[in-house]
Amino acid sequence: MQHFPIFLAIAGRRIVVSGGGDAALAKLRLLMKTEGHINVVAVDAAPEIHRWAAEGKLTLTPRAMDRGDAICAALFYAANEDAEEDARTAAIANAEGALVNIVDNLHDSQFITPAIVDRDPVVVAIGTEGAAPVLARKIKADVEAALPASLGVLARIGKTFRHAVDVLPMGAKRRDFWSAFYFNRGPKAIEAGQDAVIPALETLLDEHIMTTDKAGHVDLVGAGPGDPELLTLKARNALDKADVVIHDRLVTPEILELARREATIIDAGKEGFGASMAQGDIDALIVEHAAKGLHVVRLKAGDPTVFGRLDEEIEAIEAAGISYRIVPGITAASAAVAGIGQSLTKRGRNSAIRFLTGHDTKGFADHDWRALAAAGEVAAIYMGKKSARFIQGRLLMHGANPDTPVTVIENASRTDQRILATTLSQLEPTLTNANLSGPAITFYGLAPRHALAAANTLLLKEAAQ
Structure with a gap:
C-alpha cells in the first residue's frame, strides 16, 4: 500500500x-x-x-x-x-x-x-490509490445496496449501550452478545420502531449474563492450496469467529489475512526433514487454548483429511473432552490438476488414482511399486521433492516405462505457480535443475494438456511417414 x-x-x-x-x-x-x-x-x-x-x-x-x-x-x-x-x-x-x-x-x-458509504457512525471507506475511481464507485454502489439504512441507527443506539455491556467478560462472550444484537435482535426490534431497541438490548444482556461460559471448540480447517478464492465459505466463517488460529507453514499470508484482527495467530509449521514443531506439541497447543473456552481454528494447507495428521489431533481433542468440527478444503491435487488442464480420472485412461506421500515419519515412504509401475497408472504424490530420486528408482526397478509422463506443479493455484513437464527417466535431474523452493505436488502418469497434445501430434506425423 x-x-x-x-x-x-x-x-x-x-x-x-x-x-x-x-x-x-x-x-x-x-x-x-x-x-x-x-x-x-x-x-x-x-x-x-x-x-x-x-x-x-x-x-x-x-x-x-x-x-x-x-x-x-x-x-x-x-x-x-x-x-x-x-x-x-x-x-x-x-x-x-x-x-x-x-x-x-x-x-x-x-x-x-476515498469513496465513502455513510451509515453514521458506520462508515466504509473505499480507495484504489487513484488507480481506478470507476472501480471504487462500483464497489461503493454494491456496499450501499448491502448495508440497510437502519444499520446506522442500530450502531448509534449500540454505542450508547457499550458501557452496560462491560459487565460481560471480554472475548467470545461479549462478541456473541453484539453479534446477536446487530444481526438478529436489533433488526427485529427496529421493525417495531426505535423505542423497541433499548428494551431488546436490555433483555438480550440479561440473557447473556445468565448463560454459563461457553466451552471451547476446535475447527480443523482446510485452507486449500493457497489461492484465497479457493477457500470455502465454511472455512472463511470459521476464521471470522476464531479466537486462536494455529496454522502450518504452507498456509499463505493472504489466507491468514482473513482471520479476525483480534485473533491470536500461532505458527506451528512442520517441514519434512527439517526443523519443525513436534506433533505432540501441536496437539497440546490446540487443547491448551480450547480448554480456556476459546474458539480454536487449526488451519492446514489443502485438505486436513489428506496427509494432514488429522487423526492424531482429533484423538488429543477427544481425550480432552472438547468439541470439534472438520471443515474440508480443496486438496493440492485438485488445484494442481486443474492448473495443467487435466482431470484426475478419465474414461479409457485410468478409473482410479492413487494419493501417495513421498515420505513417512521415518523417512521415504514405501508403496506397491510393482502395481504403480503398470501401464496406465496415475498417482498424485505429495511431499515428493526430496524423495524424487528414490521414487524414480523404485518405479524403474519394477518395470515402469521410462517415457511415462511426470508433471511437477510448484505453488499450485498461486500467482507464482510453476509447471515442470518431464518423464520418469528425466524426473531427476529435472527437479534438481529447477531448484524448487515452494510446496510441490508430482503427478505420475499425467502431462499438461498442451504437452500431451504436442506429443500426440508428433506421433501422428511419425505414423504418416
Whole structure:
C-alpha cells in the first residue's frame, strides 16, 4: 500500500478549502457531513457556497488565499481548478501544518479522499490509490445496496449501550452478545420502531449474563492450496469467529489475512526433514487454548483429511473432552490438476488414482511399486521433492516405462505457480535443475494438456511417414 487508510478525528477542527467552483463543491458536499469547522477561501464562490455560508454550514472568506488562512487546520483542499494557484495555496497550507490534498493531483497530495458509504457512525471507506475511481464507485454502489439504512441507527443506539455491556467478560462472550444484537435482535426490534431497541438490548444482556461460559471448540480447517478464492465459505466463517488460529507453514499470508484482527495467530509449521514443531506439541497447543473456552481454528494447507495428521489431533481433542468440527478444503491435487488442464480420472485412461506421500515419519515412504509401475497408472504424490530420486528408482526397478509422463506443479493455484513437464527417466535431474523452493505436488502418469497434445501430434506425423 502506498496510502495507509486511517479515520482522522475531525470533530471541532478546521478544514480549509481553497476554491469556489465545481471541484470545491464536490468536496464540500462530503465535508459538510463531518463535524469539522469548514472555511472556504475563494474570490468567486458558487451560489451554493454563499447559501451554505448564510445557513451557517461553513465560513466563506471572499478573497484569494493568503498566509495564515490554514493555521490550525487539520485538512486542506486545493480546489482552485488552476495548477499554479493550487500549487501556491498548497504550499501555504503545507507550511502551516495542514494535511494537503490537491484535487486531481495524486502525486503532490499528502492524502486522498476515498469513496465513502455513510451509515453514521458506520462508515466504509473505499480507495484504489487513484488507480481506478470507476472501480471504487462500483464497489461503493454494491456496499450501499448491502448495508440497510437502519444499520446506522442500530450502531448509534449500540454505542450508547457499550458501557452496560462491560459487565460481560471480554472475548467470545461479549462478541456473541453484539453479534446477536446487530444481526438478529436489533433488526427485529427496529421493525417495531426505535423505542423497541433499548428494551431488546436490555433483555438480550440479561440473557447473556445468565448463560454459563461457553466451552471451547476446535475447527480443523482446510485452507486449500493457497489461492484465497479457493477457500470455502465454511472455512472463511470459521476464521471470522476464531479466537486462536494455529496454522502450518504452507498456509499463505493472504489466507491468514482473513482471520479476525483480534485473533491470536500461532505458527506451528512442520517441514519434512527439517526443523519443525513436534506433533505432540501441536496437539497440546490446540487443547491448551480450547480448554480456556476459546474458539480454536487449526488451519492446514489443502485438505486436513489428506496427509494432514488429522487423526492424531482429533484423538488429543477427544481425550480432552472438547468439541470439534472438520471443515474440508480443496486438496493440492485438485488445484494442481486443474492448473495443467487435466482431470484426475478419465474414461479409457485410468478409473482410479492413487494419493501417495513421498515420505513417512521415518523417512521415504514405501508403496506397491510393482502395481504403480503398470501401464496406465496415475498417482498424485505429495511431499515428493526430496524423495524424487528414490521414487524414480523404485518405479524403474519394477518395470515402469521410462517415457511415462511426470508433471511437477510448484505453488499450485498461486500467482507464482510453476509447471515442470518431464518423464520418469528425466524426473531427476529435472527437479534438481529447477531448484524448487515452494510446496510441490508430482503427478505420475499425467502431462499438461498442451504437452500431451504436442506429443500426440508428433506421433501422428511419425505414423504418416
